[in-house]
Amino acid sequence: MKEIFSMWKDTKMVVLVALSAGIYAAVLIPFKGFVLIPGITEFRPASALPVVLGLLFGPAGAWGAAIGNLIGDFFGSLGIGSTFGFVGNFLFAYVPYKLWRNLGLVSKEDMEPNLKSSKQIIAYIVVSILGSAACALFIGWGLEILGMVPFAALASIITLNNSIPSIILGMPLLIVLYPRIKKWDLLWTDIIPEADVPAITAKSRTGAVVMVAFILVGLVGGLIAAVGGGQALLYSGFASTAGDALVGIIAGIGSIGVLVAGFMQ
Amino acid sequence: MEMFLYLDNDTFLHRLDPRTKMLVMLATFVVALMFYSLNTLLILSAVVLIYGLVGKTLSNLKRIRFILLMIFLFSVVLWSLTYGGEPKLLGPISLEGILYGIVIGIKFDIMIIAGMIFLSSTKVEEISLGLVKIKVPYRGAFAFATAIRMVPMIVATSYTISQAQRSRGLDLDSGNLVERAKKYIPLLIPTIISVIRGTNVFAMALESKGFGYSEDRTNYLQISIKKGDLLVIFMALVVIAISVYYRFII
Structure with missing residues (x-):
């Protein structure tokens, strides 16, 4: 995880943070009026971007997604939920690039995200769904403990709202962008010093497995607890109120666990 | 705009x-x-x-x-x-x-x-400086302020690209909402490419002006x-x- 802090030393990475954030915000803003959950989320084709930005620009893409989402909130939905949105969108880009490297879905020799093999395409779909789930878990947990929106409704809607565009729109986007980014030497692994690129070790691989486990425990466990506590998935979930202690604990363990697992990688 | x-x-x-x-x-x-x-x-x-x-x-x-x-x-x-x-x-x-x-x-x-x-x-500069004063690292605040400034530029670039494509016969106005949204998606790619392409020049321009020279920056704007x-x-x-x-x- 040290690269997410050490990258700030590199001017090119700082510029990539700003450009990633600007692009993400610019695509988010026009859809602010297409509300899905009042004050919380809207129809977001821009969700195609964080996974792509994460895989191409690594930590710069993750910070860019977080800042871009915050700027998007400035244009009409800035609220307490924006703090959870910041971390959630960071995870939306961070989890995919970490799992891409460490989960063993792609071989060490074929690590660059060109999506030229079926193995890479499957890996892309898996990390997109897990990134979307991590984002949904953190935001869902945050707004549940604040008593704002029921976890089951919010987490299920965000997971779908993030993973569908990131797979359907994100994949062609990455296929088109990768060769150019590679040619311009802008892949994050080409920019930051080799010493700062985290090595793939047994510890980092364990960290990736732990991260997936916490995402699944937090999201699936949280949803089971929420449904058991009277909540329902998607829009039916608005019939209940937020603030269930058990849901807060399970989703909280998952959310914090994802962050801790990041330090193992 | x-x-x-x-x-x-x-x-x-x-x-x-x-x-x-x-x-x-x-x-x-x-x-x-x-x-x-x-x-x-x-x-x-x-x-x-x-x-x-x-x-x-x-x-x-x-x-x-x-x-x-x-x-x-x-x-x-x-x-x-x-x-x-x-x-x-x-x-x-x-x-x-x-x-x-x-x-x-x-x-x-x-x-x-x-x-x-x-x-x-x-102002954006005040927000950025305010963040620095509450101990947000300068580079983070800089990226934030730059990103806010980039948004209108990116929107203007996408507008220019859409106008260029229209002049070549692309019809962006017909069809229902979903069909129209689909037509806009291919415009996203040249927009992103044209923005990202400037990264190296942008970084060199910053460094040539002393970006990152010192951790203790002074500011023209004072709060x-x-x-x-x-x-x-x-x-x-x-x-x-x-x-x-x-x-x-x-």
């Missing part, structure tokens, strides 16, 4: 330190989140609107009225249909559900209006906490304290 909300007025609110305005915004969020009483939220709305009026920022309400209205309407419709409660008015719709939807709609709209007032009375700020900070803290007292102690 003016995308930013900032209004260049010389008012008491504009002269406040950005950190003070951040605290007021935070206090609004805290109070709005604590209460589900319609009366309390209406009082808070009145206070927030008076605060915005002091800074002559309420004209921006026109610019975000669509978002505010959509959030309020969606909230009322959504919770009316799903909340349950009594007495039943029509099918699943109950009076309790409608009132809850109104409360939640007002709650979210207050927070968004508080955010709008902050952005309408605070400081003055008497007015202290008064507003005191009032915000009192409001939070009273709210906590009423919510958790009484």
Whole structure:
């Protein structure tokens, strides 16, 4: 995880943070009026971007997604939920690039995200769904403990709202962008010093497995607890109120666990 | 094209330190989140609107009225249909559900209006400097401020590309909403490429101007906490304290 802090030393990475954030915000803003959950989320084709930005620009893409989402909130939905949105969108880009490297879905020799093999395409779909789930878990947990929106409704809607565009729109986007980014030497692994690129070790691989486990425990466990506590998935979930202690604990363990697992990688 | 909300007025609110305005915004969020009483939220709305009026920022309400209205309407419709409660008015719709939807709609709209007032009375450079003063690292604050400035440029680039494609015969105006949205997606790729292409030059330009030369930067713009700020900070803290007292102690 040290690269997410050490990258700030590199001017090119700082510029990539700003450009990633600007692009993400610019695509988010026009859809602010297409509300899905009042004050919380809207129809977001821009969700195609964080996974792509994460895989191409690594930590710069993750910070860019977080800042871009915050700027998007400035244009009409800035609220307490924006703090959870910041971390959630960071995870939306961070989890995919970490799992891409460490989960063993792609071989060490074929690590660059060109999506030229079926193995890479499957890996892309898996990390997109897990990134979307991590984002949904953190935001869902945050707004549940604040008593704002029921976890089951919010987490299920965000997971779908993030993973569908990131797979359907994100994949062609990455296929088109990768060769150019590679040619311009802008892949994050080409920019930051080799010493700062985290090595793939047994510890980092364990960290990736732990991260997936916490995402699944937090999201699936949280949803089971929420449904058991009277909540329902998607829009039916608005019939209940937020603030269930058990849901807060399970989703909280998952959310914090994802962050801790990041330090193992 | 003016995308930013900032209004260049010389008012008491504009002269406040950005950190003070951040605290007021935070206090609004805290109070709005604590209460589900319609009366309390209406009082808070009145206070927030008076605060915005002091800074002559309420004209921006026109610019975000669509978002505010959509959030309020969606909230009322959504919770009316799903909340349950009594007495039943029509099918699943109950009076309790409608009132809850109104409360939640007002709650979210207050927070968004508080955010709008902050952005309408605070320049991007002030926000960036305010973040640095509250110990956000300079490079992070720089990336944030640069990204905000990039947004209109990126939108302008996408507009230029769409005009170029139209001149080559691309029809962006026909079809239903989904079909039209699909036609815009291919325009996203050249926009992103044209923005990213400038990365190396941008980084070199920054370094040639001494970016990162020293951790202790000086700033042309200076901000400081003055008497007015202290008064507003005191009032915000009192409001939070009273709210906590009423919510958790009484």
